[in-house]
Amino acid sequence: MRVPVHDKKCGMLNFVAARCARGQNRHMIHYDKVTKIYNGGQHAVEDITLKVDAGEFVSIVGHSGAGKTTLLKMLFAEVMPTLGSVYFDSRSIGELSNSELLSVRRDIGTIFQDFRLLPTKTIYENIAFALEVAGKSDEDIKADVPHVLELVGLADKMWSFPRELSGGEQQRVAIARAIVNQPAVLIADEPTGNLDPINTHDVVEILKKINNLGTTVLLATHNRSIVDSVGKRVVTMDQGRLIRDDKMGKYVL
Amino acid sequence: MSLWINTKRVARYGLIGFIRNGFVSLAAVSIMTLTLSVLSGLMIFSAALDETLVQLTQKVDVNVYFKTDAADAQISDVKKMLEALPEVASVSFISRDDALAQFRERHKNDQLTIQALEELKDNPLGATLAVRAKNTSQYEAIAKFLDTQQSSRTSAGSAIDKVNFYQNKTAIDRLTNIIDTSKRLGTIVTVIMGLASVLIAFNTIRLAIYTSRDEIGVMNVVGAGRWYVRGPFMVAGVLYGVVSGLIVLLLLYPITLYVSAPLQRFLGTFNAFSYYASSFPQIFFVIMASGIALGALSSYLAVRRYLHN
Numbered sequence: 001m002r003v004p005v006h007d008k009k010c011g012m013l014n015f016v017a018a019r020c021a022r023g024q025n026r027h028m029i030h031y032d033k034v035t036k037i038y039n040g041g042q043h044a045v046e047d048i049t050l051k052v053d054a055g056e057f058v059s060i061v062g063h064s065g066a067g068k069t070t071l072l073k074m075l076f077a078e079v080m081p082t083l084g085s086v087y088f089d090s091r092s093i094g095e096l097s098n099s100e101l102l103s104v105r106r107d108i109g110t111i112f113q114d115f116r117l118l119p120t121k122t123i124y125e126n127i128a129f130a131l132e133v134a135g136k137s138d139e140d141i142k143a144d145v146p147h148v149l150e151l152v153g154l155a156d157k158m159w160s161f162p163r164e165l166s167g168g169e170q171q172r173v174a175i176a177r178a179i180v181n182q183p184a185v186l187i188a189d190e191p192t193g194n195l196d197p198i199n200t201h202d203v204v205e206i207l208k209k210i211n212n213l214g215t216t217v218l219l220a221t222h223n224r225s226i227v228d229s230v231g232k233r234v235v236t237m238d239q240g241r242l243i244r245d246d247k248m249g250k251y252v253l
Numbered sequence: 254m255s256l257w258i259n260t261k262r263v264a265r266y267g268l269i270g271f272i273r274n275g276f277v278s279l280a281a282v283s284i285m286t287l288t289l290s291v292l293s294g295l296m297i298f299s300a301a302l303d304e305t306l307v308q309l310t311q312k313v314d315v316n317v318y319f320k321t322d323a324a325d326a327q328i329s330d331v332k333k334m335l336e337a338l339p340e341v342a343s344v345s346f347i348s349r350d351d352a353l354a355q356f357r358e359r360h361k362n363d364q365l366t367i368q369a370l371e372e373l374k375d376n377p378l379g380a381t382l383a384v385r386a387k388n389t390s391q392y393e394a395i396a397k398f399l400d401t402q403q404s405s406r407t408s409a410g411s412a413i414d415k416v417n418f419y420q421n422k423t424a425i426d427r428l429t430n431i432i433d434t435s436k437r438l439g440t441i442v443t444v445i446m447g448l449a450s451v452l453i454a455f456n457t458i459r460l461a462i463y464t465s466r467d468e469i470g471v472m473n474v475v476g477a478g479r480w481y482v483r484g485p486f487m488v489a490g491v492l493y494g495v496v497s498g499l500i501v502l503l504l505l506y507p508i509t510l511y512v513s514a515p516l517q518r519f520l521g522t523f524n525a526f527s528y529y530a531s532s533f534p535q536i537f538f539v540i541m542a543s544g545i546a547l548g549a550l551s552s553y554l555a556v557r558r559y560l561h562n
Contacts, residue, residue: 076474105476116471120273132262133477135255177475 014206027051027087028184028216029075034084036070044070045081046240052218054184057211058075059227060220061251068220072187075218076108077101089184106134107177109186113193115170117162117177123149124158127177134181148176152206168199175206176245185216192223204229227251259481267488277461278493285497285548286456287359288450289540293501295443296536298507301516301523302439306432308521313425315392315418316397317382321349321375323412328380331402332532335384338398340391345383352378379414389429392418451547458493458551462486462559467560483556494544503541505529 009163029052038043045067052058060068061157072099077093086093088104096104110116119125124145131141149155152172162170171191188207192200204226211217221227227234227250234249235242244252271278317327317335328346335344347355353376360366370377386392396418402410418425464471465486472482506529513525529536 044255078474099478102476102478105474110474116467116474118468118471120270120465120468129472131476133472133475133481135258137258 010059023079028054028089029218030087030090031071032084032087034071034074034081034086036067036079037073037082043240045074048086048237048240048242050235050242050245052215052216055209055211055214055234056179057217057230058219058248059230060218060237061222061227061234061253063222063253065239066237067240068237069189070222071089072218074185075185076105076110093247104188106130106181107184109181109183111174111178111186111188111191113190115162115167115174115194117170117173119162122159122161123154123165123173126162126173130177130180148180149173151179152176156242166199167194168196168202171195171199171203172206175203175210179210179215183201183215185218188208188219188221191219192221192226199246200226224251259484260517260559263481263484264488266485267492270485271489271492273460274464274489277464278282278489280546281454281493282497283499285493285544286500288454288547289448289497289501289544290504291446291450292543293505293536293540295446296539297525297528299439299443300528300532301525302435304523305520306435309428309432310389311385313389313392313421313428314383315384315386315395315421316546317384318414319379319381319412319415320414321377321379323380323414327408328382329409330408331399332382334402335382335395338395340386340388340394342385342387344385347381347383349376349378349380352381354502373394373465389425389432392425393422454547455551455554458490458548459555459558462552462555466559469556473560479560482560483553486552486556487549490550491545492548494546494548495541498541498544502537505536 012179029050031048031050034045034048035043037043048067048071050071060071062068070079074081075088075093080094088108089101091104093101093104118129121129127145127148128141131144136144144154146158149158152175154169154176155171157169157173159163162173163221164171173218175191185205190209192203195203200223206221207217208230219226219230231248231250234244234246234251236244236246236249236252248251317331320330332346334342336480357367357370357376384395386395394450396416399416399418401411403416404410469482509526509529511526516525517523
């Protein structure tokens with residue numbers, strides 16, 4: 001398996017990552033005074049500035065409706081900010097052309113609470129789809145899919161359909177799909193919301209492993225035990241505002 | 254190369270989707286089969302109407318009766334003048350002897366009339382020109398032309414005894430009306446039925462794709478391009494069209510065979526089965542092309558609703 005490594009030196013440890021990013025004089029993700037107002041006039045996200053360096057593991061915590069999901073969706077342009085801009089690799093997401101946006105999306109892996117697998121495709125096809133979209137050759141796909149499924153421990157379920165898998169297994173497939181293209185960033189939006197404690201633990205361990213291999217991880221959750229067990233940077237949101245940003249944080253609310 | 258790979262993948266996923274979503278495909282194919290049946294029915298209907306109308310039109314003509322002493326030169330002058338008119342389709346000449354033979358044939362069971370004919374020394378019947386117009390509405394113009402020839406007493410015109418247009422006028426007018434109305438009605442019925450069935454098929458396919466709207470959203474987020482998302486749905490749409498087209502073409506064989514006899518009793522010479530057999534390439538093309546276009550276009554429009562960027 002060609003592991004998803006982007007910048008090994010920068011990804012190994014937090015303080016190294018921070019120094020690396022300073023050396024490059026830029027941040028991988030930069031929310032610049034971002035506000036999102038939905039049609040109803042409700043402020044989902046208000047004046048948030050947040051910088052994330054390559055290789056970081058950032059937990060975004062807060063109650064339901066605090067704006068975590070909106071914040072994450074703005075990174076892959078499913079939601080556009082009302083004010084301010086979002087930069088990914090120093091490029092403003094709002095100014096990208098259609099094809100540039102697609103390539104950014106392929107560079108961002110996403111995991112959701114409801115898994116979002118393709119129900120009419122087998123596990124193999126679900127993961128192959130992400131590779132096909134990225135224009136990989138059939139040979140590469142044949143080689144990469146079994147490897148990534150092994151990584152999440154589901155090599156034996158390759159030819160099953162998503163409905164035949166448990167919730168925990170489906171989420172692991174979603175993770176496999178998210179990382180198979182070796183994305184620079186992995187976004188996990190409440191990935192454990194539908195899972196029991198054991199599966200939750202597994203998913204978090206996989207996320208930590210992916211982060212250790214160099215991928216930046218943004219994890220949105222309201223699960224206290226997850227955040228405390230990760231023990232890395234914690235960003236706390238409340239009613240659309242960023243109220244805390246701790247380097248080695250705990251869940252405080 | 255990448256285009257070829259993408260095309261191959263899109264085609265494969267289209268086929269897989271068609272097979273795996275069996276019930277959705279079945280629903281779409283059945284509705285599309287109905288639509289294409291209506292379409293083929295309309296084709297046969299309009300062919301039947303056309304042929305029947307042509308036959309009715311051919312039953313109508315205007316006869317120019319010449320005096321018994323008309324010279325051959327005068328008659329052929331009139332014939333030439335008529336043939337020169339743009340409205341005239343054909344002019345056929347019936348000589349005095351032919352007219353007499355036809356008369357005898359028609360009245361061979363009527364002893365009294367035949368006896369009366371025998372009493373006469375000479376043939377009482379004049380030569381006749383039967384004029385057929387290209388269009389039933391043009392008989393009036395032809396009759397007027399003959400009138401002026403007759404009244405202006407040219408040498409040819411003076412040989413004309415009478416023109417039977419005015420005896421037939423009401424019948425011809427009514428027929429012209431019927432033909433015009435049925436053509437217009439046929440067009441309206443075809444358009445309305447065609448539109449209705451196209452809309453139903455379109456909505457069925459849209460409903461089929463509605464069940465996949467979440468899937469389309471996921472494909473978007475994973476970073477699939479528009480054509481990569483809509484391609485498989487369009488391939489499935491084309492397959493709906495091809496399968497239902499083949500079903501309709503196959504069903505038409507027994508159906509036309511079965512209805513052609515009762516239909517012929519009603520419409521005269523039109524034979525539905527021989528129309529199906531002789532125009533098969535045309536019917537095949539129209540049905541298949543409509544099915545494929547309808548399937549692909551419906552899928553295209555339906556997916557567009559759920560593609561957000």
